[in-house]
Amino acid sequence: MAVTPRGTTPVPPDARPRLTVLSGPSGVGKSTVVAHMRKEHPEVWLSVSATTRKPRPGEQHGVHYFFVTDEEMDKLIANGELLEWAEFAGNRYGTPRTAVLEHLEAGVPVLLEIDLQGARQVRESMPEGRLVFLAPPSWEELVRRLTGRGTEPPEVIERRLRAAKVELAAESEFDETLVNTSVEDVARELLALMDVV
Numbered sequence: 353m354a355v356t357p358r359g360t361t362p363v364p365p366d367a368r369p370r371l372t373v374l375s376g377p378s379g380v381g382k383s384t385v386v387a388h389m390r391k392e393h394p395e396v397w398l399s400v401s402a403t404t405r406k407p408r409p410g411e412q413h414g415v416h417y418f419f420v421t422d423e424e425m426d427k428l429i430a431n432g433e434l435l436e437w438a439e440f441a442g443n444r445y446g447t448p449r450t451a452v453l454e455h456l457e458a459g460v461p462v463l464l465e466i467d468l469q470g471a472r473q474v475r476e477s478m479p480e481g482r483l484v485f486l487a488p489p490s491w492e493e494l495v496r497r498l499t500g501r502g503t504e505p506p507e508v509i510e511r512r513l514r515a516a517k518v519e520l521a522a523e524s525e526f527d528e529t530l531v532n533t534s535v536e537d538v539a540r541e542l543l544a545l546m547d548v549v
């Protein structure tokens with residue numbers, strides 16, 4: 353019998369909402385769009401990733417990420433506790449497997465906000481998932497957003513922008529593309545893709 357989060361009833365497999373993966377270059381606005389969407393629709397469950405990155409000001413352990421040491425990440429990987437994981441711009445990130453499976457089993461709409469390498473792994477292991485690519489209105493705007501956020505030093509921004517070129521070139525691997533011109537519009541479009549509204 354599958355374990356389900358407290359207070360929820362398992363639903364037949366064909367009625368389960370699909371897993372949705374949101375990817376896109378660093379700074380495009382993934383977290384902003386997801387936060388906006390979840391203000392109105394807290395029933396969408398966002399997976400909390402583990403990362404070896406250090407917290408930014410205001411980021412809380414267990415809310416924004418599980419901040420782990422390199423050794424802890426090694427163990428999570430070795431024990432098969434991650435659905436997917438990747439190294440991105442000098443840090444490792446991974447999706448805890450059990451929580452995702454439990455929420456899907458309970459019929460809760462599940463969203464993963466992960467990079468391209470992770471999206472490719474999810475496509476392999478859970479092909480029923482829907483992959484959504486969030487694109488910037490232009491390269492210049494992406495640079496503006498990533499720089500304007502002010503959370504990374506110039507060398508890390510450079511590294512993330514190099515990764516962004518690779519991610520933008522992979523857009524055709526995704527099922528859908530949304531262009532983040534307006535946070536409100538994209539949040540609405542994403543909810544519709546997830547069959548939440």
Ligand SMILES: Nc1ncnc2c1ncn2[C@@H]1O[C@H](COP(=O)(O)OP(=O)(O)OP(=O)(O)O)[C@@H](O)[C@H]1O
Binds near residue numbers: 376497498500533
């Ligand atoms: N539609 C938008 N118009 C203007 N600015 C935006 C828009 N969406 C997001 N931003 C701004 O862009 C910056 C980057 O957004 P955000 O941190 O959500 O990106 P991200 O894709 O989650 O990045 P990362 O992958 O690095 O975590 C933030 O300062 C945010 O306020």
Ligand SMILES: Nc1nc2c(ncn2[C@@H]2O[C@H](COP(=O)(O)O)[C@@H](O)[C@H]2O)c(=O)[nH]1
Binds near residue numbers: 402470
């Ligand atoms: N493959 C994975 N990528 C992840 C995961 N959690 C976040 N991310 C992605 O990493 C980059 C950088 O994130 P930041 O918070 O340091 O700006 C970004 O593209 C995230 O979407 C994960 O579990 N797996």
